[in-house]
Amino acid sequence: MTKPAKQLPYHTIREIFTRFEASEPEPKGELDHTNAYTLVVAVALSAQATDVGVNKATKDLFKIADTPQKMLDLGLDGVIEHIKTIGLYRNKAKNVIKLSQILVDDYDGVVPNSRAALVSLPGVGRKTANVVLNMWWQYPSQAVDTHIFRIGNRTGICPGKDVDAVERAIEDHIPVDFQQHAHHWLILHGRYICKARKPVCANCIIKDLCPFEEKSE
Template sequence: MNAQKRQQIFARLQAENPNPTTELNWSTPFELLAAVLLSAQATDVGVNKATARLFPVANTPQGIIELGLEGLKEHIRTIGLYNTKAQNLMKTCQLLLDKHDGEVPDNREDLEALPGVGRKTANVILNTAFGQPTMAVDTHIFRVSNRTGIAPGKNVVEVEHKLMRHVPKAFLQDAHHWLILHGRYTCIARKPRCGSCIIEDLCEYKDKTELS
């Protein structure tokens, strides 16, 4: 795929959705971090239902610690893997209090040192909470990047690096949100809705469908 096509693709995605953001509900960097930690192998809708119960009671590291492990589990038990997620969130809160004065760090090294935080989660926090141009490659972005030809790669890190290199700078800040939403609602895994896709004529996928 050439640079001109990529420019057109992201221009169209921007025109359709000028201010994309995560579908997780949050109002502070810590709320976003907690929501992302809870979202692994869970839907954003499911996480939002749980955090709607949790955040009014505890939405700071100190608040979560005071809630206690069993209290935290009680608020998030509707989410898959809630036992492990509760333990990771408690450890993360303690580390934030011990090393960062209860604040979420704004750099990759410190973020990835937190329990349960990997490269993808760190990229989400850096981009969405702190406005840094990062690319959080999940299954949706991996699929869309490969299927369309925007940034094909064998693994998520390769796709991330290619996207960072090839996405026009003007679109880099919001690109991962557009790609996630496109993969979630249009370029879906089994039968992509090519018939209603705004970038169908620019996409290099060979097996396009008529679905809308």
Template structure:
């Protein structure tokens, strides 16, 4: 895929959705951080259902830490892997209180030092909460990047590096949201909806569908 095609793809996505954002519900960097930790191997819809009950009760590091692991589990038990996630969230809240004055750090190194925060979670927080040009490669972005040939790679790190290198600078800040939304609703895993795709003529996927 060449530069012109990539530029046109992202131009179309921008024209269709000029201000994309995450579908996770949050009102502060801390709420976003916790929601992203909870979203691992879970849907945004499922996480939002839980946080709608949790955040009115506790939405600061100290308040969630005060709930304790068992108290937090009551709010997130509908989410997959909730036992491990509860442990990580409580440990993260403790670290935020003790090491960061209850403020979510805006550096990759500090974020990745928090329990339950890997590179993808750190990238989401850096991009969405702090406006940094990062690329959080999840299953949707990995699939879209390989299927369309925007940035094919054998693993998430390779895809991330290629996306950061290939995506025109004008689009880099919002690119990961457009890619996720495209993968979630159009270029879906089992059978992509090529017939309803606004970039079908630019995509280099060989086995296009009629739908």
């Protein structure tokens, strides 16, 4: 990875997110879901997989299993049959069944809205929990994926040596009024503009504010 940029000053970060907001006032996650449970499952399945691939696999799955009990009724083999196009599908299917059983046994089939409870579920880490808390309960949690980690360090918006440090940098340096949508703006920017191998700097709305030295034309 290129040497991380220095932390940008407050006024620059505010201008960056002002532009992000003007360009996309209500950014949305790209994983299809119908309720908190299907969101948990979709995000858990998305590890080392694309959102497009997960959406394709869950399109029919969620039609017949949109609650923990329905997923248990479908059974492990049934889950595997639906998600076998996704990487690590066998292990992910086992986790879906296990987390569904825990939700039924310990939470009356309702997805809990605390980070500690969420990360206790099989296959659900801090990033997944933060996505669910942000997207379903509108809590300004920051789910740091590879896109955000790259952009945070490349631009100086939220640099850090690991994902936890980048998460703290977002919380510490991005103005509160942008916190709710911050991780979505950063993910989308990383996915479509500030790409890992060849960033599309010509189409970047924050190009003049970015200190990245290896800009493309």
